[in-house]
Amino acid sequence: MEQLVVENLRVEVGEEPQQRLPAALAQHLGLAPDAIAEWEIVRQALDARRKRDVHWTYHVGFRLREEAQAARLLDKGKAKLKRPRSKDAPDLAIAEGLPHGERPLRHPPVIVGSGPAGLFAGWLLAREGYAPLILERGPEVGPRVRKVNAFDQGGEHDDEANILFGEGGAGTFSDGKLTTRTRSPLVGLVHELLVAARAPDEIRYVSKPHVGTDRLRAVLVFLRRELVRLGATFRFDCRVDELLLGPEGEVAGVGLRGGETVPADVVVLGIGHSARDTYEMLHAKGVALEYKPFQLGLRIEHPQELIDVSQLGPFAGQLPAAEYVLNDKRRGVFSFCMCPGGTLMASVSEARHLCSNGMSRRKRDSGWANSGLVFTVPHEHAPGGGQHPLAGVELQRQLEQRGFELGGRDYALPAQRVSDFLAGKRSTGELRSSYPRRLQSADLSEVIPAWSRKPFAQALKVFAQRIEGYESAGLLVGPEARGSSPVRIPRDRETYLSPSTPGLYPVGEGAGFAGGIMSAALDGLRAAAALVRSRAPAG
Ligand SMILES: Cc1cc2nc3c(=O)[nH]c(=O)nc-3n(C[C@H](O)[C@H](O)[C@H](O)COP(=O)(O)OP(=O)(O)OC[C@H]3O[C@@H](n4cnc5c(N)ncnc54)[C@H](O)[C@@H]3O)c2cc1C
Structure with a gap:
């Protein structure tokens, strides 16, 4: 029945x-x-x-x-x-098993990046018997956590082991929200795989699933073991520095830091949105890249209690830490990646750059609530009108370098009370927040572009009318510059292949086809399915 x-x-x-x-x-x-x-x-x-x-x-x-x-x-x-809905048939087929293409690969597929896109592409390829090799520039999750903890306690930034690079990608140090609007059966598949890797069972049915960074770290280890059991190989601390091309410009392999080369006829490129050196290498190699309008702004933090009261009224304190969504459509400013009970952090992949972000633990019990407040940077506001594919990266770098300077050059996060930002003055007195390192009072209008300052301030006033205490108790930090990818790596809609580079499958957020853990995971699955349908495993 x-x-x-x-x-x-x-x-x-x-x-x-x-x-x-x-x-x-x-x-x-x-x-x-x-x-x-x-x-x-x-x-x-x-x-x-x-x-x-x-x-x-x-x-x-x-x-x-x-x-x-x-x-x-x-x-x-x-x-x-x-x-199931009839439009879900292609995704259902992915979940259940796929026909293989006829032309065999000569080498196992290489996957660059172990974020959600690379990991789930890897899972599908391993399940189908393709024995993928997953190359990750950062370390395994254990040493990665130790590096990030050392940074939080005042240590040096590490360009290869940080919030953005290492096992699990950018999703590891995150809120671990698995929110998605799609109703594809692949969502259920990803949930099943995560639950089998010891994620909380409730993610299968709650409307806004949340795992938390602490729990995610353990899940990643079990997920890795499952991929290895299915036939995948992982290599960590293994940065891909070069895409090797054949005589027709097709993929021939990858070159690793240190000089080793790995032959490959297909490469799944799941590098995330922060591998700026890798984008530069791909551009130099002639891989088609484009500027992609992306999000910039600041991050705001409040005491969680204030948010609970505003969202839950008399039920505040009886329910999990409350969230909010704010959107000023007129000015194009909206809340993004809200972390109830979360902590502020520095989301940095290059030394001497600084930008803000947020994460939370499973219990969401820090006592603070933060969210990004961002707007989209259209072509006309990107350097050079967005004609250069890496124009957005250049803008991010400019703002993040300014953020680093304003923070006193030791990764203190520039901060300003909302009321002071609106009054155009620096904040004085003690600034309290969840950020583990120091805060530095600064003029935050310096870390967002001049054209965005007025609409941003107007949107803050609109939001202050929606949440009591939003202005008086709110603290701004920033810049918030890693909310989405400033680059797209175009690909064919059916084959998922780069039109410029046969054999290259750009996937996930760094390719501009995902914005979050779930969408990156689904994108990895769909791209891997396209690969499976077109090629047979290496003999
Ligand atoms: C602080 C923070 C909090 C977030 N919170 C949430 C959240 O709660 N919910 C949500 O849905 N999304 C969240 N996101 C966004 C989410 O993490 C990303 O959308 C998602 O991780 C993108 O997946 P991806 O696989 O495309 O790329 P990534 O996760 O960025 O993974 C890319 C991987 O590729 C590796 N890599 C890059 N270049 C190379 C190279 N040359 N050689 C080898 N390896 C390389 C990197 O080290 C990295 O591990 C958050 C992001 C951040 C930064």
């Missing part, structure tokens, strides 16, 4: 869903509780639209003991059938 679904069953704050839902389901269906053979939560969401009526809603999947009753419920519109 197929599974039926009932949507939007209500559970009050403080009620135990496992106890409440069977009775609520039976009551909704007009059946005795024992008519239901089995049930499971398929979606859980918090409805906080009305502050005095905050409650949970659940979609519940179930099977009945008697099939005849199911038909009656469907006729009456009391339940729905849980069926």
